[in-house]
Amino acid sequence: MKSLIPCALLSMSIALAPAKETRVVKETPVLPDNKAQSFTLPNGLTLIVEEDHSAPVASVQAWCGTGSIDEGNWMGAGLSHILEHMLFKGTEKRKSGDIARQIQDQGGYINAYTSFDRTVYWIDIPSSGVDQAIDILADAMLHSTLPEDEYVKEQEVIRREFAMGFDDPGRQSSQLMLRTVFTESPFRHPVIGYLDVYNKLKREDVFAYYKKRYVPNNLTFVVAGDVDAQKVREQVEALFKDEPRQPLEPVYVAGEPEQVGRRDVHEEFPTELTRLSLAWRIPGLTNPDTPALELLGDIMGSGRSSLLNQDLREKQQIVHSVSAGMYSLQTDGVFVIQALCDPDKREQAEKAAFAIVERIKKDGVTAAELDKARRSMLSSQLSNLGTSNGKASDLGSNWLLTKNLNFSKDYLDAIARVTPADIQRVARQYLRDDRVNVTSLNPIGSLNLKSDKEKEAANSEVKRFVLPNGLRLLVREDARLPLVSIYSTFRGGLLAETPKDNGVTKLMARTMLKGTKSRTAAQIAEQIEDVGGSIGADAGNNSFSISADVMKPDLALGLDLVADVIKNPTFPAGEVDLEKRGLLAAIKAEDEQPTAVARNAMRSSLFGTHPYALRGNGSAESVASLTPEQLKAFHDEYAVASNGVIAVFGDVKAEDVLKLVEKDFGSLPAGKLALTNPPQPVFPDKAIDTQENRPKQQAVLMFGFPGTDVLSDDRSALELINEASNDLGSRFFNRIREQMGLAYYVGAGNFMGLAPGCFLFYLGTDPKKVDRVRVEFQDEIGKLAKDGLTEEELVRAKKKLLGSEAIRNQSNSAFAAAVAIDELVGLGYDNYLKRKDQIESVTLDDTKRIAAKYLGVPGRVEVIVQPPAQAAANNPQQ
Numbered sequence: 001m002k003s004l005i006p007c008a009l010l011s012m013s014i015a016l017a018p019a020k021e022t023r024v025v026k027e028t029p030v031l032p033d034n035k036a037q038s039f040t041l042p043n044g045l046t047l048i049v050e051e052d053h054s055a056p057v058a059s060v061q062a063w064c065g066t067g068s069i070d071e072g073n074w075m076g077a078g079l080s081h082i083l084e085h086m087l088f089k090g091t092e093k094r095k096s097g098d099i100a101r102q103i104q105d106q107g108g109y110i111n112a113y114t115s116f117d118r119t120v121y122w123i124d125i126p127s128s129g130v131d132q133a134i135d136i137l138a139d140a141m142l143h144s145t146l147p148e149d150e151y152v153k154e155q156e157v158i159r160r161e162f163a164m165g166f167d168d169p170g171r172q173s174s175q176l177m178l179r180t181v182f183t184e185s186p187f188r189h190p191v192i193g194y195l196d197v198y199n200k201l202k203r204e205d206v207f208a209y210y211k212k213r214y215v216p217n218n219l220t221f222v223v224a225g226d227v228d229a230q231k232v233r234e235q236v237e238a239l240f241k242d243e244p245r246q247p248l249e250p251v252y253v254a255g256e257p258e259q260v261g262r263r264d265v266h267e268e269f270p271t272e273l274t275r276l277s278l279a280w281r282i283p284g285l286t287n288p289d290t291p292a293l294e295l296l297g298d299i300m301g302s303g304r305s306s307l308l309n310q311d312l313r314e315k316q317q318i319v320h321s322v323s324a325g326m327y328s329l330q331t332d333g334v335f336v337i338q339a340l341c342d343p344d345k346r347e348q349a350e351k352a353a354f355a356i357v358e359r360i361k362k363d364g365v366t367a368a369e370l371d372k373a374r375r376s377m378l379s380s381q382l383s384n385l386g387t388s389n390g391k392a393s394d395l396g397s398n399w400l401l402t403k404n405l406n407f408s409k410d411y412l413d414a415i416a417r418v419t420p421a422d423i424q425r426v427a428r429q430y431l432r433d434d435r436v437n438v439t440s441l442n443p444i445g446s447l448n449l450k451s452d453k454e455k456e457a458a459n460s461e462v463k464r465f466v467l468p469n470g471l472r473l474l475v476r477e478d479a480r481l482p483l484v485s486i487y488s489t490f491r492g493g494l495l496a497e498t499p500k501d502n503g504v505t506k507l508m509a510r511t512m513l514k515g516t517k518s519r520t521a522a523q524i525a526e527q528i529e530d531v532g533g534s535i536g537a538d539a540g541n542n543s544f545s546i547s548a549d550v551m552k553p554d555l556a557l558g559l560d561l562v563a564d565v566i567k568n569p570t571f572p573a574g575e576v577d578l579e580k581r582g583l584l585a586a587i588k589a590e591d592e593q594p595t596a597v598a599r600n601a602m603r604s605s606l607f608g609t610h611p612y613a614l615r616g617n618g619s620a621e622s623v624a625s626l627t628p629e630q631l632k633a634f635h636d637e638y639a640v641a642s643n644g645v646i647a648v649f650g651d652v653k654a655e656d657v658l659k660l661v662e663k664d665f666g667s668l669p670a671g672k673l674a675l676t677n678p679p680q681p682v683f684p685d686k687a688i689d690t691q692e693n694r695p696k697q698q699a700v701l702m703f704g705f706p707g708t709d710v711l712s713d714d715r716s717a718l719e720l721i722n723e724a725s726n727d728l729g730s731r732f733f734n735r736i737r738e739q740m741g742l743a744y745y746v747g748a749g750n751f752m753g754l755a756p757g758c759f760l761f762y763l764g765t766d767p768k769k770v771d772r773v774r775v776e777f778q779d780e781i782g783k784l785a786k787d788g789l790t791e792e793e794l795v796r797a798k799k800k801l802l803g804s805e806a807i808r809n810q811s812n813s814a815f816a817a818a819v820a821i822d823e824l825v826g827l828g829y830d831n832y833l834k835r836k837d838q839i840e841s842v843t844l845d846d847t848k849r850i851a852a853k854y855l856g857v858p859g860r861v862e863v864i865v866q867p868p869a870q871a872a873a874n875n876p877q878q
Contacts, residue, residue, distance in 0.1 A: 034406045036395050037229050042642045043216025043245040048395050048405065049229040052388060054480050055375035055810050057803075058225025059388040060133040061122040062141050063396045064211040065220070068193070069116050069186040070251045076192025077201055079209045081114045082158060086206065087121065088112075089150040090362045091143040096150050096738065099136050100728035104796045106132055107803025110728070114191050116329060118400060123170040124807050126391050127226035131235060134223070137241040142215055151203040153741035160744025160764060162195045163697040169592065173441040177336065180265045180437045180510045181279050185256040187329050215246035223394045225388035256281065256332055260696050263437045268444045269855075270695050272588045273320070274343045278353055279336040279437045282430050282675040285328055285401065291414045292422040293335060293430065297325035298373035299365050299423070300356060301337060301533070304513075304525030305372075308337065311354050314521060318345045319579050320585040322353070335430060340585070344448035350438060357431050364424035368530065374415055375532025379551055381408060382481050387810040460648075462819055463654045464829050467662060469670040470642035474819055474829050475657045476649040478812055482552035484650035486562055486812040488543040489820050492638040493676040494611045495754055501630060503618015507576070507583055509537035509544045510630045512639075514575035516568040519561075521575055535561060541612060542675070543824060544638070549813060555858055556660055559648070563664035566639055571628040580623055587617050594700040594865045597692050602704040604756055605861040610681035640671020645829075649812040651830065681706075684859040692865045698744075699767040701774060703781060705855050707750065707757040710825045715752060717837045717850040718759065722750035724789050724797035725761065731793070732780055736763065742773040754825055759854055767866045774864075785855035788848030798839050805835060846862035 036050035060807065088099045088110070103110045106129030110122040123133040165171050172518070175190050182188035192198075223232050259281060282293055301308040301324025308322045308723045319341040327334040337357075341349045384390040398407040465473040493505050512537065514521040528535045535551035535558075546565055551556035590596045600615055607613035646665065648657045683706040708714050725732055725748035732746045743763040751757035761781055765773045789797065809815040809832070823829040 001636065009701065011203065034395075034409065036224075036405050037471055038399070039233055041216065041237060041240055041455050043240060043243055045236075045240055046220040046399065047233060048220065048222045048399060049227065049232050050224040050391055050395060051227060052224060052391065053226050055388070055806070056226050057124065057388055057806050057810065058127050058133075058223060059122060059124050059392040060130060060137060061120060061222040061392045061396055061422055062137040063220040063222065064119045064141070064214055065117070065218045065400060066119060066787050067115050067117040068189060068191040069253050069871060070213065071209070072202070072206065072251055074197075074209070075186055076194045076197045077200070078158070078191070078198050079206060080119050082154070082190050082198075082201070083214075084112045084114045084119050084121075085212055086146050086151060087140045087144045087153050088800050089148050089154065089292055091139045091210045092145060093143070094136075094139060096147065097729060099735060100131060101796065102136060103129070104727055104729050104800045107799035107806070108133060109800075109804060114813045116187060116191060120396065122389065122392070126803050126806055130223070130227050130232070132226075134221070134232065134235055135239065137221070138236070138391070141219055142216075142243055142833055144210065146203060146207050146210065148203050150738075151206070153738060156741040156766075157199070157737060157744050158192075159195070160766065162198070163766075164744065165190075165192065167594070167696045167698060169269055169271040169273075169275060169441055171688060172269055173277065173439070176265060176267060176441060177277040177279050177437065177439045178334070180279050180439050181334055182256055182332070185332055186253060213248075215248060216240055216243050217245045218248055220396060220399055222392045222399075223258050224392040224395065233381060247741070254762055255330060255403070259435050259437075261434055264614065265438075266440045266442060266447055268447060269441045271443055271592060272442065272444070273585060274341050274346045274446070276339045276341060276346055276349055277336055277437075277439045277440045278350065279334050279439070280431050280435055281437075282326065282333040282335050284331040284333060289426050289429075290326075290328070290333075291411070292418045292426045293333075294428055295370060295373045295415065295418055296360070296423050297868065298333065298376055299369050300324040300360070302373070302376060303529045305522060305529045307356050308353060310522055311356060311745060312339065312349060315577070316348075317581075318348050318350055318352060320582050322349075345441065346440055357427065360424065360427045361431070364420050365878040367420060370418070370420055370423065372530045372532070375497070375551070377415055377532075378412060379483070379532035379549070381412065382483055382551070383549070386481055386483065386812065387807070389807075390727065403642065406814060414421050419774050433664075457567055462829055464823075465658055467666060469668055471661075471665055472493070472645045472669060472823060472829075473658065473661050474645065474647040474816075475652065475654040476647075476812070476815070476819075477652060477654060478649060479651045482651050483812065484550050484552060484555050484558065484648065484652055485551070485816045486548045486558050486646070486648050487545060487813070487816040487820050488547065488562055488644060488646040489543050489817075489824050490567060490638050490640075490644040491542065491754070491824060492544045492634075493540045493542045494614050494616065495542050495675055496634075496638065497611055497676050499614065499616055499619075501626065501634075502614045502620060502622040503583060504626055504630060504634050505539040505544050506617055507579060507623060507626055508571075508634050508707045509539045509546070510579040510583065511571050511576050511631060512546060512565050512569040512635070513574045514538050514579060515570045516564045517570060518568065524561060524565065527557065531557060532556060537565075539752070540616065541757070543821065545817070547813070547817070553826075555648075555652060555657070559660050559664050562646075564667075567653050567665075567668055569632075569635060571635075573628050573629045576626075576628045576631065580626065583617055583623050584620055587615070587620050587623065590615075590617065594694055594696050594698060595764070597694060597867045598700045598863045599760075599761065600701040601690055601692050601863045601865075602702050602760060602861050603758065605863070606683065606704045608667045608684070610679060610755070612681060612755065612757065614755065632688060635672070638674055641665070641668045642671050643674050644668075645820045645823045647816040649816040675754050680755055683857075684861070686858050688859075688861045690863050692863065693868040694865055695867060696865075697767075698764050699770050699868070700762065701770065701777060702760055702762040702766050702863045703777070704758050704760045704861040704863070706857060707854060708752055709756050710752045710753070710827060712756075714850050714853070717752055717842050717846045718752070718854065719801060720794065720797045720839065720842055721784070721789060721851055722748050722759065722803045723846055725784070727796075727800060729796060731784070732761070732763075732777070735775055735780060736773060740776065742776065760830060770864060770866060781855060785851050788844060788851045791844060794842070794844055794847060798842070802836060802839055805832070
């Protein structure tokens with residue numbers, strides 16, 4: 001179910017079934033013991049603290065037991081969601097902007113989310129800032145003032161969020177599915193609400209709801225990481241000692257009547273691909289069948305070796321992607337199969353998915369399939385616990401839903417007791433033909449198409465070793481959790497491509513997983529997923545990678561699979577054709593996203609004939625023409641030892657890893673380091689303005705400027721300018737979004753490669769406001785180019801950049817990738833140790849000089865993506 005609800009185990013609540021026949025998997029790591037402490041204050045507020053001193057960071061979270069289903073007479077208005085936006089807009093002692101600024105001054109990151117039954121506010125922060133994070137969250141929970149002027153501005157921001165949702169086919173498909181499954185239950189309503197109901201809200205309505213629901217006895221504070229539990233408790237008690245318990249009236253949640261008969265709903269939408277859902281209503285979270293249903297979803301549709309993927313995508317080639325899983329709600333649930341396919345394959349995909357369901361009802365599942373699903377869930381849960389944020393989220397979910405802090409572990413015990421007979425029983429009981437809901441979102445004008453069966457579709461030191469063939473090996477020993485991340489990367493990517501073979505790196509990386517001299521694609525997927533692991537491939541501007549994540553006992557298998565994929569890919573013609581179609585589908589999907597359209601247009605104009613002007617996925621024309629022979633030739637040139645780096649981070653011993661890597665990778669051809677003298681872009685010497693029209697309800701404005709390369713002395717200053725321009729306290733955010741309410745989102749980006757890249761600014765706005773926001777945006781960029789950063793901006797940017805990297809480096813997979821890339825591009829594997837000095841050494845004069853050098857040039861590119869009608873209105877002479 002990982003494909004549907006991330007961290008699904010964290011949002012489950014069940015009555016555990018009695019012990020049954022259990023199949024024990026040898027060497028399966030167990031979930032670490034929960035070391036959290038819980039305290040309940042006299043006023044009903046709950047505090048949960050878990051100390052973990054493995055990294056100097058912590059996550060501070062405030063959980064309010066209220067969500068979209070608790071809005072009573074205002075059901076469908078999105079009250080909980082607008083509060084999520086408003087609670088940081090000012091309190092009795094903090095004005096608008098202070099909260100974001102104070103957290104970023106500490107190097108932290110603040111965010112929030114709203115769901116059906118909760119609203120959660122969280123701050124990830126270096127441990128030195130925990131006191132302030134707790135103080136800020138406590139202040140926001142009970143003393144927010146919801147200023148009228150801020151409310152008016154935020155209303156427009158949320159309307160832009162509505163517009164983004166209206167443009168998103170994935171979101172529209174999910175909402176279509178939910179409102180078909182549920183006809184009475186509030187789970188049928190989107191969490192954000194409905195725009196027409198939302199527009200009726202007044203600030204007084206929101207404030208009354210806030211005072212009613214945000215009371216101590218409906219709040220849980222969770223703190224996990226490098227903290228002192230006693231000190232945290234004393235601080236929270238002091239902050240809330242004068243806040244009394246309040247009446248908390250229960251909210252009526254309508255029950256869903258029994259479904260009688262199959263439901264089919266098919267709608268059209270401006271998209272190029274069909275999104276198909278087969279959904280069944282299942283019992284709520286406390287039902288003892290929950291573990292078996294989740295395992296059923298994992299077996300059917302989680303991973304490359306799943307039954308649905310192997311049949312519908314790999315064998316029949318009728319879908320671009322397919323997944324299955326259980327969407328768990330508090331009093332109800334949904335089991336859903338989802339597929340992305342061409343519109344003329346919808347009926348064929350539906351029939352094939354039903355065939356898999358019937359096969360399980362008739363024949364059941366094997367013990368091996370069940371074991372694999374168990375290990376997958378264990379691996380996923382272990383991964384969730386690798387960061388302070390993950391631990392705090394786990395504890396918060398456990399407590400909110402079950403009042404049992406050890407629920408995650410208890411749930412995995414219940415998973416271990418599920419038998420193949422249980423899987424077959426729940427499939428027969430719940431996945432009935434007369435209880436299914438079949439929905440699809442289809443391209444406009446496509447519903448009359450008929451299917452055509454004839455067509456196809458932590459902090460330890462990193463150790464460095466060099467093998468005799470030139471391959472560089474980086475190892476980090478980290479025994480916090482029995483997990484290992486393997487990341488191998490090679491120079492290549494867009495920088496090695498031409499317009500004719502654009503997309504060759506991405507297609508090659510994908511098809512490297514589709515068969516070797518000794519393994520088929522199915523065998524690769526099955527072997528890694530049988531042990532609860534995963535393997536993936538990716539490609540970027542300067543490199544491509546093969547990565548894998550496994551549990552500790554499966555290190556040898558993980559390295560063997562990665563080595564086999566790198567050394568011995570066969571690029572079977574049928575698999576290449578399948579992956580080519582998937583890549584073409586991704587290109588189509590990208591063309592539906594206004595920000596992606598703007599980025600591609602900007603890079604094309606800014607870089608001209610340079611490879612960085614090309615699209616990461618390739619063009620439809622170039623990808624369609626690629627052949628297995630081209631992929632093999634590209635692989636043989638770039639997938640060589642001297643051109644690569646492999647990083648192994650996790651619960652390992654360096655000497656053991658070195659022996660395994662020498663055995664598995666020692667025969668990799670040495671080759672040579674690629675792109676040592678990469679082509680240099682010739683940037684425009686005057687401004688270029690371009691416009692793209694798309695039938696969307698939002699407009700995107702983007703400015704692109706020439707950038708620098710990763711080895712430049714200007715790198716650190718540019719990174720800090722980007723950080724200062726890209727957070728919730730930035731001058732762009734404060735002026736354009738907060739003060740003027742002209743944009744839903746506004747930010748910056750900084751791309752640096754082996755060759756000079758680009759620096760960009762972007763925002764999303766109402767198409768009718770493009771002309772006005774353009775002037776304001778240019779004005780702020782001009783000020784930055786002339787004056788550089790202020791002292792306050794520079795200090796905050798330094799803390800934010802270093803804090804975000806500390807938070808990132810908690811995860812071995814993310815840390816391994818960052819260190820390996822640093823080594824690959826020439827910064828060195830130990831660059832992370834130098835980062836603090838590099839960042840702290842940047843001065844105000846440096847930012848002024850660098851801003852003028854890169855942002856003060858005439859050769860910038862402006863891109864506007866907007867609806868055709870608005871484009872005509874803005875340009876009446878065209």
